[in-house]
Amino acid sequence: MTLLEIHEPGETPLPHAGEGSLAVGIDLGTTNSVVAIARDGTPAALHDETGMALVPSVVAYPDAGGVLVGDEARALVSSEPRNVVASIKRLMGRGAADLHAVAGVLPYEVEPGTGETDMVKLRIGGRARSPVEISAEILKALRARAEAALEKPVERAVITVPAYFDDAARTATRDAARVAGLEVLRLVNEPTAAALAYGLDKGSEGLYAVYDLGGGTFDFSLLRLEKGVFQVLATGGDTALGGDDFDRTIAERMLDERKRDGLADQIDETAVKAALSLSRHMKEQLSDRDQTSGRLEVAGVPSFHTLTREEFDAMVETYVARTLEISRSVLADAGMVAADIEGVVLVGGSTRVPLVRTKVAGMIGKPPLTDIDPDEVVALGAALQAEALTGGGDTLLLDVTPLSLGLETMGGIVEKIVPRNTPIPAQLAQDFTTYQDGQSAMSIHVVQGEREMVADCRSLARFELLGIPAMTAGAARIRVSFAVDADGLLTVAAEERTTGVAQRIEVKPSYGLSHEDMADMLYDSMDNAEVDMNLRLLTEARVEARRGILALEAALAKDGKLLSGDERAAIDAGRVRLETAMDGESRDEINAAAEALETLSKPFAERRMDRGIREALSGMSMGDLESRVGE
Amino acid sequence: MDHFARLGLPAALDLDAAALDRVYFALQRQWHPDRFVSRPPDERARASAEAASLNEAYRTLKDPLSRAFYMAGMAGVDLPGDGKTIDDPDLLMEAMEAREALHDADTLDAVDKLAAEARQDVQKALAELASLFLANDRGAIRKALLRLRYLDKFAEEARARRMNIDRSNA
Numbered sequence: 167m168t169l170l171e172i173h174e175p176g177e178t179p180l181p182h183a184g185e186g187s188l189a190v191g192i193d194l195g196t197t198n199s200v201v202a203i204a205r206d207g208t209p210a211a212l213h214d215e216t217g218m219a220l221v222p223s224v225v226a227y228p229d230a231g232g233v234l235v236g237d238e239a240r241a242l243v244s245s246e247p248r249n250v251v252a253s254i255k256r257l258m259g260r261g262a263a264d265l266h267a268v269a270g271v272l273p274y275e276v277e278p279g280t281g282e283t284d285m286v287k288l289r290i291g292g293r294a295r296s297p298v299e300i301s302a303e304i305l306k307a308l309r310a311r312a313e314a315a316l317e318k319p320v321e322r323a324v325i326t327v328p329a330y331f332d333d334a335a336r337t338a339t340r341d342a343a344r345v346a347g348l349e350v351l352r353l354v355n356e357p358t359a360a361a362l363a364y365g366l367d368k369g370s371e372g373l374y375a376v377y378d379l380g381g382g383t384f385d386f387s388l389l390r391l392e393k394g395v396f397q398v399l400a401t402g403g404d405t406a407l408g409g410d411d412f413d414r415t416i417a418e419r420m421l422d423e424r425k426r427d428g429l430a431d432q433i434d435e436t437a438v439k440a441a442l443s444l445s446r447h448m449k450e451q452l453s454d455r456d457q458t459s460g461r462l463e464v465a466g467v468p469s470f471h472t473l474t475r476e477e478f479d480a481m482v483e484t485y486v487a488r489t490l491e492i493s494r495s496v497l498a499d500a501g502m503v504a505a506d507i508e509g510v511v512l513v514g515g516s517t518r519v520p521l522v523r524t525k526v527a528g529m530i531g532k533p534p535l536t537d538i539d540p541d542e543v544v545a546l547g548a549a550l551q552a553e554a555l556t557g558g559g560d561t562l563l564l565d566v567t568p569l570s571l572g573l574e575t576m577g578g579i580v581e582k583i584v585p586r587n588t589p590i591p592a593q594l595a596q597d598f599t600t601y602q603d604g605q606s607a608m609s610i611h612v613v614q615g616e617r618e619m620v621a622d623c624r625s626l627a628r629f630e631l632l633g634i635p636a637m638t639a640g641a642a643r644i645r646v647s648f649a650v651d652a653d654g655l656l657t658v659a660a661e662e663r664t665t666g667v668a669q670r671i672e673v674k675p676s677y678g679l680s681h682e683d684m685a686d687m688l689y690d691s692m693d694n695a696e697v698d699m700n701l702r703l704l705t706e707a708r709v710e711a712r713r714g715i716l717a718l719e720a721a722l723a724k725d726g727k728l729l730s731g732d733e734r735a736a737i738d739a740g741r742v743r744l745e746t747a748m749d750g751e752s753r754d755e756i757n758a759a760a761e762a763l764e765t766l767s768k769p770f771a772e773r774r775m776d777r778g779i780r781e782a783l784s785g786m787s788m789g790d791l792e793s794r795v796g797e
Numbered sequence: 798m799d800h801f802a803r804l805g806l807p808a809a810l811d812l813d814a815a816a817l818d819r820v821y822f823a824l825q826r827q828w829h830p831d832r833f834v835s836r837p838p839d840e841r842a843r844a845s846a847e848a849a850s851l852n853e854a855y856r857t858l859k860d861p862l863s864r865a866f867y868m869a870g871m872a873g874v875d876l877p878g879d880g881k882t883i884d885d886p887d888l889l890m891e892a893m894e895a896r897e898a899l900h901d902a903d904t905l906d907a908v909d910k911l912a913a914e915a916r917q918d919v920q921k922a923l924a925e926l927a928s929l930f931l932a933n934d935r936g937a938i939r940k941a942l943l944r945l946r947y948l949d950k951f952a953e954e955a956r957a958r959r960m961n962i963d964r965s966n967a
Contacts, residue, residue, distance in 0.1 A: 395822050555834045562826055593849035652830040
């Protein structure tokens with residue numbers, strides 16, 4: 167079930183952690199991640215002691231304990247494959263159905279989401295871990311790298327996401343940053359960040375395309391650059407298409423070759439990982455040679471495989487063709503043709519594949535721009551935006567929503583409220599009405615996607631508006647408003663307007679992660695962390711607790727009369743216990759007291775909500791949960 | 798505040814696209830949430846709302862067709878909801894014939910020719926619409942807008958048909 171957070175209007179957001187600390191740009195990639203910083207408009211990727219900017223997005227939970235990220239984690243693939251996880255970005259905000267198998271075997275042991283969560287979990291290092299938790303480890307490592315390189319605390323970041331990431335994946339990315347102790351200044355779309363890196367560097371003007379083919383995602387965006395304004399005109403993509411697919415195709419072929427040669431393999435997770443790892447290596451080799459070969463070992467039995475560029479091109483051609491098809495429809499969305507494009511920027515390691523370069527050049531009719539390292543360009547752009555957001559700056563990024571947002575109406579048809587490529591922030595509303603006489607409830611189902619039928623779109627949230635006053639069909643006016651913020655995150659509100667009472671129910675989809683999960687992750691990170699981490703978490707717990715108290719205060723001031731004397735006393739006592747805990751140094755005590763207070767005030771919150779709706783919609787009778795589009 | 802007033806532009810069907818961009822960018826420089834990242838929550842909320850209103854105004858006025866529909870609303874023209882039956886027999890006939898022609902078009906060139914004709918019709922209808930607005934002839938505006946809506950849909954269908962042909966050629 168999807169977890170819905172009901173927010174207090176005017177709630178106090180988190181204060182800025184560590185004003186004045188450094189803000190970095192992070193490209194949290196499927197295959198590799200990069201952290202960069204910009205000073206005076208000049209961005210630079212941060213390197214480790216050996217001069218490497220790329221951190222492989224690989225996390226390991228070794229038998230010996232602790233957590234490893236990057237090359238060190240990757241080094242454990244052969245000795246402890248069950249403790250190593252790669253390409254976790256593909257699962258951000260996703261369910262088990264989104265996983266790809268090789269030879270019918272998944273590279274991970276999967277635990278379907280339980281209870282409130284539908285995000286898939288992986289059994290890694292002997293424990294079920296969510297993609298958010300695993301991504302947070304990568305972010306922590308990047309943050310540590312930045313702090314080591316800059317010799318200053320780093321608490322704020324601009325993090326990039328594929329433009330085509332849906333609301334669930336964006337929320338998951340934000341959550342991961344939070345677990346890693348980073349305040350997200352802004353989620354910026356990867357192609358936009360790449361354009362930023364190019365535009366500021368070159369002072370380019372005109373229409374530019376960004377073709378971004380990474381390990382697991384593809385994005386194509388069209389931007390207009392004009393005097394420091396980066397206006398995204400249209401964007402499109404596929405969040406499950408990338409270099410990983412190339413690797414998988416090669417791996418399948420190698421395993422088939424073994425079968426053909428009479429090797430009776432028991433394909434398990436270890437074999438799949440070894441085949442994928444070799445495939446990636448061979449693919450990379452083919453970027454500057456015509457033929458390559460490799461040795462695969464499954465359960466101690468070796469086999470030798472060769473692959474020519476020509477064979478490889480034929481194997482991945484359908485994937486490349488799909489990227490071109492998406493690119494053409496983005497152009498059509500913007501009402502442009504390829505000839506209008508001044509230049510196309512290539513982003514992502516997979517654009518090193520020669521076939522990709524040839525095909526993109528063919529489509530646009532110009533050689534692509536590759537002067538900035540395609541692996542670093544996104545992080546550099548993010549760093550520029552981080553500097554602009556913290557130090558001021560004259561650049562303006564005007565981005566769009568990648569996917570349409572809408573509601574389910576009669577017969578499972580989607581009514582689009584926010585069409586794709588709408589500039590953000592956006593606030594759009596539509597009135598709906600009742601379908602039957604006396605209908606007292608309306609089920610509101612929020613979906614994201616381009617298809618006409620709900621079943622083909624991604625479900626974001628469901629909630630019910632109850633207590634609609636008894637009216638003839640079509641008389642009620644239920645206004646549903648969609649607000650998409652500058653991070654591309656959605657809030658939905660519904661109100662009944664005939665009664666004119668401004669009570670609103672705000673719903674933020676919050677996929678896959680329950681509060682308990684989030685708390686568990688924060689606890690876990692504490693187990694392995696050092697003193698400063700403990701401090702940060704303690705501070706965060708205090709801030710969270712303070713926020714809860716403020717919200718409760720506001721609610722009590724307004725609707726305190728809904729409580730009996732005993733109930734009120736219990737809540738007040740709970741609040742005193744929380745305040746006492748906040749004065750102490752134990753985060754566990756604060757969290758426990760905060761949870762206890764939440765439990766105590768839960769019936770109050772429910773009563774307030776019931777009453778609010780009832781007030782807005784007085785004089786009612788029960789009916790069917792059906793809705794239809796208003797006139 | 799109507800969208801024209803929000804952007805400080807005259808309410809005219811014939812809007813200078815470059816001027817629209819200019820004022821929109823200037824106002825977004827002032828209100829975009831990126832400018833308010835380290836401001837107090839109430840200021841950030843206000844900026845976000847302003848930026849959203851600007852985006853809505855820009856999006857509505859940028860496209861000539863949506864601008865025309867918006868102005869019709871301002872002029873009090875009553876338009877049936879999208880997807881409702883067409884009550885204009887001439888338009889009905891035109892739409893049926895065009896759809897048949899599109900259905901029969903089986904080459905890219907043939908589809909492109911139909912799409913180009915539709916685009917020309919849109920331009921012509923928009924040009925005529927300007928004088929109808931000046932005369933505030935609501936009946937004629939309504940008729941012209943319904944035809945424009947249909948022409949726009951037709952262009953969309955032509956695009957889909959083009960992609961289908963393209964795909965089956967590939």
